Amino acid sequence: MLLIESQYGVVIHRDFKPLYADDNYAHYFGYESGENILSMASILPLIAPQEQQNAVESYQAVMSGKERPGVRTYRNIDNQGSELIVLSVDHVVDWEGQPAMQVTIIDLRHHVETQRQLRASEERYRALVDGSIQGILVHKNFRPLFCNEAYAQMQGFSNAQELMEHGSILPLIDMEHHPQAYSDNLQLLVGEKEAIKTEAKGVRTDGSTVWLSLLSRPIIWNGEQVVQVTAMDITEQQLLKERLEHRANFDGLTNLLNRRATMELLEKQFEFDKRNGNDMCCILIDFDDFKLINDCYGHHVGDQVLKLFGKTCKKSIRKSDFIGRWGGEEFVMVLPRTAIDQAAFIARRISKCISEQRVEVGEHTLSFTVSMGVAAMTENTTSAEQMINAADKALYQGKKQGKSCVVIAA
Numbered sequence: 001m002l003l004i005e006s007q008y009g010v011v012i013h014r015d016f017k018p019l020y021a022d023d024n025y026a027h028y029f030g031y032e033s034g035e036n037i038l039s040m041a042s043i044l045p046l047i048a049p050q051e052q053q054n055a056v057e058s059y060q061a062v063m064s065g066k067e068r069p070g071v072r073t074y075r076n077i078d079n080q081g082s083e084l085i086v087l088s089v090d091h092v093v094d095w096e097g098q099p100a101m102q103v104t105i106i107d108l109r110h111h112v113e114t115q116r117q118l119r120a121s122e123e124r125y126r127a128l129v130d131g132s133i134q135g136i137l138v139h140k141n142f143r144p145l146f147c148n149e150a151y152a153q154m155q156g157f158s159n160a161q162e163l164m165e166h167g168s169i170l171p172l173i174d175m176e177h178h179p180q181a182y183s184d185n186l187q188l189l190v191g192e193k194e195a196i197k198t199e200a201k202g203v204r205t206d207g208s209t210v211w212l213s214l215l216s217r218p219i220i221w222n223g224e225q226v227v228q229v230t231a232m233d234i235t236e237q238q239l240l241k242e243r244l245e246h247r248a249n250f251d252g253l254t255n256l257l258n259r260r261a262t263m264e265l266l267e268k269q270f271e272f273d274k275r276n277g278n279d280m281c282c283i284l285i286d287f288d289d290f291k292l293i294n295d296c297y298g299h300h301v302g303d304q305v306l307k308l309f310g311k312t313c314k315k316s317i318r319k320s321d322f323i324g325r326w327g328g329e330e331f332v333m334v335l336p337r338t339a340i341d342q343a344a345f346i347a348r349r350i351s352k353c354i355s356e357q358r359v360e361v362g363e364h365t366l367s368f369t370v371s372m373g374v375a376a377m378t379e380n381t382t383s384a385e386q387m388i389n390a391a392d393k394a395l396y397q398g399k400k401q402g403k404s405c406v407v408i409a410a
């Protein structure tokens with residue numbers, strides 16, 4: 001497909017400040033490696049002085065969306081001061097969350113033939129972007145017209161051809177993102193938007209998830225208005241983000257919501273149920289004589305008991321209910337749309353269930369109990385905190401009454 005025999009060089013820059021340059025690019029200008037280019041404050045001096053203004057204007061026009069990225073010829077200057085004519089293919093890409101210009105150049109000095117090829121710019125575009133370090137896909141209403149190797153690999157294909165054999169790229173987009181994809185596609189095609197930047201979940205050929213940072217723009221392809229997508233694989237960053245989010249909201253030992261996340265959710269639920277006139281209850285749960293468990297069997301057994309408690313509770317509540325770790329061996333269960341009688345019933349059921357659990361420690365079989373305070377959101381309850389305090393008082397009563405019991409707040 002590519003009629004040009006020479007290799008091409010790639011540089012990515014923002015306002016001509018180099019962000020990435022490969023060695024081929026550096027070689028064109030007489031440097032040893034891309035590192036030499038990266039150490040420059042600007043790559044503008046590599047363009048012949050009489051063409052620099054033109055280059056700056058083109059850059060601004062493309063980045064602001066006034067002009068589409070295109071194929072141009074430039075007079076460049078190498079580090080010996082000699083002029084070289086290059087064919088340059090501009091391409092707006094996403095670089096660390098910001099748009100940047102990717103320029104692919106071919107030295108035209110020895111390739112008179114390439115002048116003729118200038119006219120076949122779309123064909124050349126195909127060949128040049130194949131070497132892009134970012135995934136590039138061109139589609140017309142999700143029918144793939146072109147994709148480079150990088151894009152195909154991100155989606156789990158072994159080569160671009162395999163992806164191109166698919167009639168639609170929609171199955172490669174997670175269902176959840178389909179409405180957004182349709183709407184973005186339409187907005188770009190009717191010219192409502194010049195570019196759309198999104199993060200979307202993709203489906204690899206093996207069914208696994210790939211997270212992509214996408215920059216979509218309308219381009220002309222064989223005379224038709226179509227969409228070009230530049231993609232970066234951000235799966236690792238996304239997984240890290242999810243892990244950090246999980247760590248920020250969940251307790252590491254029991255994998256239940258931590259106190260902060262529980263309170264946040266409880267407050268939201270409280271506001272919702274209050275506004276909608278729904279019932280709502282909370283149960284404060286505290287282990288009985290937990291210190292004894294630690295003292296007799298060791299801290300690790302205490303941990304094991306807490307984990308088992310978390311699992312047991314999660315299994316015994318509805319999807320709309322939630323439970324969080326409030327403190328060391330204290331937990332809060334939130335029951336939206338639940339009246340106090342039902343809540344008391346649930347508390348007793350869980351209390352029984354907990355007391356039936358057994359943990360084997362060597363020759364010993366350990367059992368344990370909890371005390372619970374149950375409170376409802378009444379007409380006079382004005383905050384989630386107030387409801388928790390009421391449950392806490394009831395729990396305190398329970399502890400005084402001899403533990404292993406469920407006490408309903410007055």
Ligand SMILES: Nc1nc2c(ncn2[C@@H]2O[C@H](COP(=O)(O)OP(=O)(O)OP(=O)(O)O)[C@@H](O)[C@H]2O)c(=O)[nH]1
Nearest residue numbers: 286287288289290291292294299300302303328329
């Ligand atoms: N193993 C383990 N123990 C914990 C954890 N968090 C708190 N504890 C222990 O739980 C015990 C709680 O002791 P206390 O507050 O006296 O309560 P208790 O012994 O359950 O007594 P009552 O509440 O009156 O029934 C303390 O010994 C804490 O060290 C934890 O994550 N793992």
